[in-house]
Amino acid sequence: MKRNVKFLIIMATLLCLAWVLGAESAPAKEFMSIGTHPVGSFFNVVGTAVAKVVSDHSDVVPTVKPMKGPVAWLPFMERDSIDLGVLNMWDAEKSWLGESVYSKLSGGKGFPVRLVAISVNNLGCLVVAKDSGIFSYSDLKGKRVGGNMPVPSLQLQIEAYLANGGVKWSEVTPVPVNSVQEAVAVVIDGRADASGAAALGMPIIDELHAKKGARLLQFDTSQEALARTRQFFPGYPVKVAPGPGNTGIEKEGYLWGYDIYLICRSNYPDDKVYDVMKILWDHHQELGKIHAGLKAWKPEIFLTNQFIVPYHPGAVRLFKEKGVWTKEMANIQEELLKKEQK
Numbered sequence: 001m002k003r004n005v006k007f008l009i010i011m012a013t014l015l016c017l018a019w020v021l022g023a024e025s026a027p028a029k030e031f032m033s034i035g036t037h038p039v040g041s042f043f044n045v046v047g048t049a050v051a052k053v054v055s056d057h058s059d060v061v062p063t064v065k066p067m068k069g070p071v072a073w074l075p076f077m078e079r080d081s082i083d084l085g086v087l088n089m090w091d092a093e094k095s096w097l098g099e100s101v102y103s104k105l106s107g108g109k110g111f112p113v114r115l116v117a118i119s120v121n122n123l124g125c126l127v128v129a130k131d132s133g134i135f136s137y138s139d140l141k142g143k144r145v146g147g148n149m150p151v152p153s154l155q156l157q158i159e160a161y162l163a164n165g166g167v168k169w170s171e172v173t174p175v176p177v178n179s180v181q182e183a184v185a186v187v188i189d190g191r192a193d194a195s196g197a198a199a200l201g202m203p204i205i206d207e208l209h210a211k212k213g214a215r216l217l218q219f220d221t222s223q224e225a226l227a228r229t230r231q232f233f234p235g236y237p238v239k240v241a242p243g244p245g246n247t248g249i250e251k252e253g254y255l256w257g258y259d260i261y262l263i264c265r266s267n268y269p270d271d272k273v274y275d276v277m278k279i280l281w282d283h284h285q286e287l288g289k290i291h292a293g294l295k296a297w298k299p300e301i302f303l304t305n306q307f308i309v310p311y312h313p314g315a316v317r318l319f320k321e322k323g324v325w326t327k328e329m330a331n332i333q334e335e336l337l338k339k340e341q342k
Contacts, residue, residue, distance in 0.1 A: 035073030035085035112266040114312035117302040123200040123255040130213025137165025146183035146196030157197040160232035218253030273314025
């Protein structure tokens with residue numbers, strides 16, 4: 001009996017020792033946090049898709065952290081509590097340089113961020129009811145327009161779109177709104193003649209179309225008009241045509257495209273950024289399976305000559321391996337880094 005007890009004690013001790021040694025030898029899990037806009041926003045969709053694909057093809061455990069927007073999560077990135085983030089190109093540039101709303105938030109020095117990849121674009125515009133008699137941005141002078149939005153980048157988009165038609169913000173009657181959804185809702189309710197900032201594919205545009213008919217105002221692509229637009233908000237004209245998912249597009253024309261950026265904190269290790277980029281490059285087809293709006297997120301748009309925030313060295317390493325980091329890209333990177341040093 002005593003012999004059996006001793007045997008059981010020895011076996012239990014050996015099992016405990018094996019468990020401890022196994023636990024010590026097992027690799028520690030690696031976590032990654034991604035800051036996004038609130039759940040329901042397309043920016044959150046982008047962050048969630050990145051997390052899903054990275055999780056499926058690595059041992060990394062990504063966590064998406066939805067907040068009010070980059071003004072909320074960028075300070076956490078500075079403290080190394082957020083690793084990656086999703087935001088539009090304007091917010092990315094201004095937060096990096098410490099300008100506009102980000103001047104006070106960053107103490108005037110800007111946030112230490114780097115670009116990882118350019119994602120798909122948003123196609124912005126103002127929206128009117130079909131029977132409004134409004135066909136272009138120049139027709140909006142003296143009209144009621146949704147605006148005075150609390151998010152600076154959204155308000156600037158509205159002013160950029162008006163500027164395309166040679167209309168100043170002071171020449172319209174503002175109807176205060178708090179979100180892009182409310183900006184279209186005031187048109188449905190008859191409280192405004194035109195929405196504030198909106199985007200192609202928003203479900204509420206379908207609601208407007210069902211009740212009153214919807215018209216998305218298209219852009220003048222003359223050099224003068226484009227220059228006026230870019231004084232307020234960066235971007236480029238994108239050709240669109242009537243078809244499925246393009247509610248409110250009555251004829252072939254142009255909307256205002258601006259890029260969504262995937263960024264990271266500048267001190268995020270090079271090899272980790274490289275690994276994320278390689279996974280997205282090799283498995284980009286899976287992004288479109290997560291959300292139809294991400295079908296266009298392919299490696300050929302990860303890097304373009306329109307980037308306005310410097311890339312992280314880990315991303316540059318992958319681009320060089322793939323042969324897409326050209327001399328032109330290197331020159332743009334160098335000029336951007338000079339801005340940071342001033």
